[in-house]
Amino acid sequence: MTDTKSVLVIGGSSDIGHATALRYAKAGWRVMLAARDVEAAKRNADDIRTRSGVETSVQVLDVLQTGQLAGFVAGLPLLPDTVVCVVGELGDQLRAQTDPELATTIMRTNFEAPSLLLERFAQTFKQRGSGTIVGVSSVAGDRGRASNYYYGASKAGFSQFLSGLRNRLALAGKVRVVTVKPGFVRTRMTAHMKLPAPLTVDPDRVAEDIFRADVTKPRDVIYVARRFWLVMTIICALPESIFKRMRI
């Protein structure tokens, strides 16, 4: 009896989404990618199919069209065993300070839309009695910083949402929620930045850790560059009176 499992990656045109889907495919999982940019998602899906030989498909989804989320979940050709949401937008903090529309988009993309979408999955998974929800948040949500507080605040919201959802579902059993907090990842989103090498990882590493936290060594919350756990623990312990004067 070969019961093929399946994963749906929301944000399937992104580098982390691509790497994550490929990791599951290598373990034999069937892959669905959902993205707004269908061309890019299709390119990733073709890549994954060619490399791994598994079945892949692409779904169109603009998460900001929140009115369509319920229909999207109901209309999936098959309900996946795991849904991974890597949707996110760093945005330009300085611009966001004077451009409310951009600020809104950052907050909606990182918090509102993923939360509403994963809530739908939580309900359908609960009805079925099984499933894993993986939300990719960020260490930036652990403490607000001058350089990216719209991004950070919305990731903080998303982390707390995932935490609450996990609590709720834990009592019902069988449906798991995993929070993933990558630090710096080398992707298109960060291509223009100077990243601190010891704390920076490749998308493959994020993918590997997601797969592990879901499948081989189940965990609730993971920091991807493991050193970040220590860094963030220290950063969060600093009193605000000191922290606000540090430029970090």
Added chain:
Amino acid sequence: MPAVALPERVSAASDPSGIRLSGWGNYPKVSTELLAPQTQAGARDYLLARSGVVARGAGRAYGDAAIGVQSTISSRGLNRMRSFDAATARLTVEAGVTIADILTAFEPRGFFLKVVPGTKFVTVGGAIAADVHGKNHHRDGGFGTIVESFRLALPGGEIVSCSRSENAALFAATVGGMGLTGVILDATLRLLPIETAWLRQDTRVAGHLDAAIDQLESSASATYSVAWIDCLARGAALGRSLVYLAEHATRRDKEMLGPDLAPFPGPRTQRLSVPERFPGWLLNRASMRAFNELYFRRGAARQGEPRLVHWDPYFFPLDAIADWNRIYGRRGFVQYQCVIPLDRARRVLAEILDRVSRRGDASFLAVLKQLGDGGGPMSFPLRGYTLTMDFPVTDTLFAFLDQLDALVVDARGRLYLAKDARQSRATFESGYPGLAALRDIRRQTGANTRLASHLSARLGI
């Protein structure tokens, strides 16, 4: 609190446009604008807006071939596979996909690449552009022979399909054309079905150069053959070698020689790496001599008994050590690879080896290989023998290599452009009579005024 300070204030890298770039030999290091398109359309758009530009794959060419005079378009973002047809073994991939990517995905499924160079960390685009050769060139030809077709972005923005039947002249000139005809966007390759991923290897010891060439000659029917020469040996032992012959192991071979082995073992993982500041004094004559002695004794002990060898260390022995090019230090090194036509090979190679062993600072080991007829007009291989050696860059090196060049030119041989960083125009022109065909194509497509690498500028291509 510097220990915990997140180096934030993430600012754009100071000047993303001007960076210093070099090939695998770390010589020369020159500045160029480095562009990293994430899609094929992006690559074409960059090409369209620039001149003095050339494509770059994994940067495994040793010298200045993959550095644009002004701009360099990296293919690393073009790293998606597109489709595979198991019935015909046809694989279509974007140009930045590496040979390692392909083998990782397809070796466990029973497919290999019929032509691979000595490192798997090269891209498909780079392998086509240099028409790379493997240990089976004498039998099977170069990388171009496994390429069915590719799509090429021309400097005018047009994207054309090239194969042996469609745009055939452009196809031929691009195979071995060192990126000077356009940017390869994707390619369709024919994979090689294999019964097992093991190699059945025979080792033969050759006491001097003539014996090594005799060995290679008499085993011309072997699929893979290569000789490792001790460059430090002199006198009667000049050119002493270990000659390795190998075949893809059949299922029966594996049953007899390694019944317990998995038929398709995945790639080996990289375990060692050379530190950024490798102490240069470790590379001295005494240590190199000791290394070579050890290497030959170990090889000689294995003479006669055929054994199974894992495909990864067999084809890619140096890949086990990351960044091994650092051992030659700051000034970098050059690789010298020449080919000498069959009729003069013995005499001229002996002369070259003699000079090299007298000088005494060449790499530990040199590689001697038999080559067959070349592919495109600019492909390096020609029927004869090719010798490859590393030399650390020193003040006296280039004058010495000029002397070797004179021997090569005199024998109607040539130097490999993927390894070159210093040959003269005259040496180059005398070695590549097919140059006119490349220049013609470049004029027709407008590439002559737009596509230029440091190599092409240096050699007047």
